[in-house]
Amino acid sequence: MLIAADLVWTGDRFERGLGVETAGSHLRALRPLAPGETPDRHAALIGPALSDLQVNGSGGVMLNSDPTPEAIAHIVATQRARGTGWVMPTLITCEPERMRRAAKAAANAWGLPGFLGLHLEGPHLNPDRRGTHSAGPMGPLSDTTRAVVRDLRAQGIPVMVTLAPEIAGPEAVRDLADMGAVVSGGHSAATAEQTRAALAAGMSCFTHLYNAMPPMTSRGPGILGAAINSDAYAGIIADGHHVSWEMVALALRARPLPDRMFLVSDAMATIGGPDQFELYGEIIRLRDGALVNAAGALAGAHVDLVTSLRNMVTHVGVPLPEAYAMAALVPRDVMGLPRPGLREGQPLAEVLALDAALERLPLE
Structure with missing residues (x-):
């Protein structure tokens, strides 16, 4: 599944124009959307949970x-x-x-x-x-x-x-x-x-x-x-x-x-x-x-x-x-802990997508 987002927190900043690919219960890829590519869903924000x-x-x-x-x-x-x-x-x-x-x-x-x-x-x-x-x-x-x-x-x-x-x-x-x-x-x-x-x-x-x-x-x-x-x-x-x-x-x-x-x-x-x-x-x-x-x-x-x-x-x-x-x-x-980011292979339990109403958007 490909989910496009207005904002994506990558670990140190918010970026635009990115999409998240998921496979099963994991994040498969975080990448720019190709011209003309049609995502399966659209999110207002995607980032670590x-x-x-x-x-x-x-x-x-x-x-x-x-x-x-x-x-x-x-x-x-x-x-x-x-x-x-x-x-x-x-x-x-x-x-x-x-x-x-x-x-x-x-x-x-x-x-x-x-x-x-x-x-x-x-x-x-x-x-x-x-x-x-x-x-x-x-x-x-x-x-x-x-x-x-x-x-x-x-x-x-x-x-x-x-x-x-x-x-x-x-x-x-x-x-x-x-x-x-x-x-x-x-x-x-x-x-x-x-x-x-x-x-x-x-x-x-x-x-x-x-x-x-x-x-x-x-x-x-x-x-x-x-x-x-x-x-x-x-x-x-x-x-x-x-x-x-x-x-x-x-x-x-x-x-x-x-x-x-x-x-x-x-x-x-x-x-x-x-x-x-x-x-x-x-x-x-x-x-x-x-x-x-x-x-x-x-x-x-x-x-x-x-x-x-x-x-x-x-x-x-x-x-x-x-x-x-x-x-x-x-x-x-x-707590003095590192800020989380997104990475390939990350469990979807550690990823949050919000729709335009700021409700959770399913990732699977």
Whole structure:
């Protein structure tokens, strides 16, 4: 099959006038279209599949409920079927033994195509900004977290740790960064001064900007204001429920450097699964496109990155190349990984084609 595209990301730039040939489940060739050649399909964009650094679950499975290699493989496969080629399964706040089990599962699953590493979102968060997380296990950086991060990094496995700067403190941030973890601020009520101290100590990212953070005020920028004004990376959930489109656009315009904002899904088990699941002994339900707990509070997101990318273009007005970069390229920069490209023989699970409506275009 020959698919022509308006834009093709080749690995270091977008190019026009190219076509992609596929054969079976692989990419056969990437080449210029010959004069008069008629493609089988036409795409608005073709490039490597997307990379998601925050996926709590998919396909009816939550990593917290099932911290096993099989669960990791299932989450990755579910996301790959939806255009996200590389996935960082995320373990939210839990007790030490569950964290150790998840780390062991990550080590056993390492090398699985599409498995990008492990995101530890907690337990070193601020209980007052816990969101749907359990407050019970929360506290300062523990020996368990240090040991887990050290062991995973020794095996070359990328690790992101979300923590609250005011709970962990600069020394803990420095310890994790020195181990090679990407430290991200989130679920926090830190002051701007505490946030800047964490950034100076090695924190390089912020988790789901706006969410689980106090709002800015004229005299109190807090972690949110410090994040937006910083050179650090910041993830954001573009589902229309967690952050209004106007506030997404405001953050994008306010950042001092380009290519510092990236999309995360914060996906839960309902992506490719049933419309409810259990977390911390509580039923989380899908209601009007949002996931809510018994109190009606948001509890993760029911969205994938392709939908998030489309939302950025259609609701926020971001140009397609920029929205694609936020979902496919900048996440790799966050983790210090090479940006992906297209190559002959590449599995189609690692290739994304979007049609004019920015829906996934079949490649087979």
